[in-house]
Amino acid sequence: MPDVIRALLRGLVASLSIAVGYLPIAFSFGLAAVEAGLSPNATLLISAAVFAGASQFLLIALLVSGAAWWTAVPTVLLMNARHLFYGPALVNRLPARTAPLPAPLLAFGLTDEVFATALSKVDRVPAAERETWLVGLQLGAYSAWLLGTWLGTRLSGRIDLLPDFARDALGFVLPALFLSLLLEIGVARWKMPILVAAASAAVLLAVLPAHHALALGIVAGALANAIARPRA
Amino acid sequence: MNRSVVTIILLCGLGTFLLRWLPLWHARRAADRASTRAGRWRRLFEGVGPAAIAALLAVSLAGYFPQALAPARAAGLILALAAVAASKRWIGGIAWPTLVGALAYGVAMRWVAPALP
Numbered sequence A: 001m002p003d004v005i006r007a008l009l010r011g012l013v014a015s016l017s018i019a020v021g022y023l024p025i026a027f028s029f030g031l032a033a034v035e036a037g038l039s040p041n042a043t044l045l046i047s048a049a050v051f052a053g054a055s056q057f058l059l060i061a062l063l064v065s066g067a068a069w070w071t072a073v074p075t076v077l078l079m080n081a082r083h084l085f086y087g088p089a090l091v092n093r094l095p096a097r098t099a100p101l102p103a104p105l106l107a108f109g110l111t112d113e114v115f116a117t118a119l120s121k122v123d124r125v126p127a128a129e130r131e132t133w134l135v136g137l138q139l140g141a142y143s144a145w146l147l148g149t150w151l152g153t154r155l156s157g158r159i160d161l162l163p164d165f166a167r168d169a170l171g172f173v174l175p176a177l178f179l180s181l182l183l184e185i186g187v188a189r190w191k192m193p194i195l196v197a198a199a200s201a202a203v204l205l206a207v208l209p210a211h212h213a214l215a216l217g218i219v220a221g222a223l224a225n226a227i228a229r230p231r232a
Numbered sequence B: 001m002n003r004s005v006v007t008i009i010l011l012c013g014l015g016t017f018l019l020r021w022l023p024l025w026h027a028r029r030a031a032d033r034a035s036t037r038a039g040r041w042r043r044l045f046e047g048v049g050p051a052a053i054a055a056l057l058a059v060s061l062a063g064y065f066p067q068a069l070a071p072a073r074a075a076g077l078i079l080a081l082a083a084v085a086a087s088k089r090w091i092g093g094i095a096w097p098t099l100v101g102a103l104a105y106g107v108a109m110r111w112v113a114p115a116l117p
Helices: A003-014 A016-036 A040-049 A053-064 A069-079 A081-091 A103-107 A112-124 A127-154 A164-171 A173-185 A191-204 A210-228 B003-033 B039-062 B071-090 B095-115
Strands: none
Touching (some): A003 A016, A003 A127, A016 A040, A016 A053, A016 A112, A016 A127, A016 A173, A040 A053, A040 A127, A053 A069, A053 A210, A069 A081, A081 A103, A081 B039, A103 A127, A103 B003, A112 A127, A112 A173, A112 B039, A164 A173, A164 B095, A173 B039, A191 A210, A210 B039, B071 B095
């Protein structure tokens, strides 16, 4: 099997943990958008073009309320501003290649969960395969997001058919995924950025919307790592 | 589809893509010019990953805390988090601990929490 295909497949396999989390959330998004009055096509276009969980739910509210583009677009982008940090943080783990993949291909699907999963697993991927592996990881996550959205638009109004425990379980997928990722990267090794980021985000949540608390928590944790971690 | 709705969606998509692409593109060019960053900057970017996951966990759990103040709810939450940690230790990987933790939460909320005082 050619190296490129093998790396892509390994990335797709690695995306399964993200897909498990994305399907129910994207399903809820599709459901919420159609029930709010957006057409299934507009709903799918949002997932295909924006591909950024929480901000898509915000976009539903903005579109349904008739917000103008100069209100809606900056609001969504402000919510996604934390994605600014992800590319530079990942570049450190992608060794220079003579023929690197185009940066847009590596950047399009850098969501919170893709970034977190990439950070926890990329060091175990052979250096020469990392970029292709990252594309596979994003492709798997993107496909799950689109599939979940499509299912949500198709099954609108039938969520009550799920048993109660399954609905509770679906709601807890993301915290379970983030805890798994945290354990995967090693809590002891990164305790300073982890403690500072979690504590900052938790405290800031009392006074700020979640997306701002998240971004500031990330900055605080990264700064703590830069200041406190001894030089290698 | 209404044209203004499509325009807003596409602008949001383009903007989000640029937020992801431009810093990656810039960092890659900078890495080409100097293969090693100054230590503190390198550590800053290394810290983004763990910090992001920890902040995401804190924010995703925050929604459960008004419910978790009730002892039965708190027990369910602790049981689910412990299930993630235990399955991470015994099974490994990310997908299984995620699934086990989510199912443990569903089961705890449906059958365990109501049985507690």
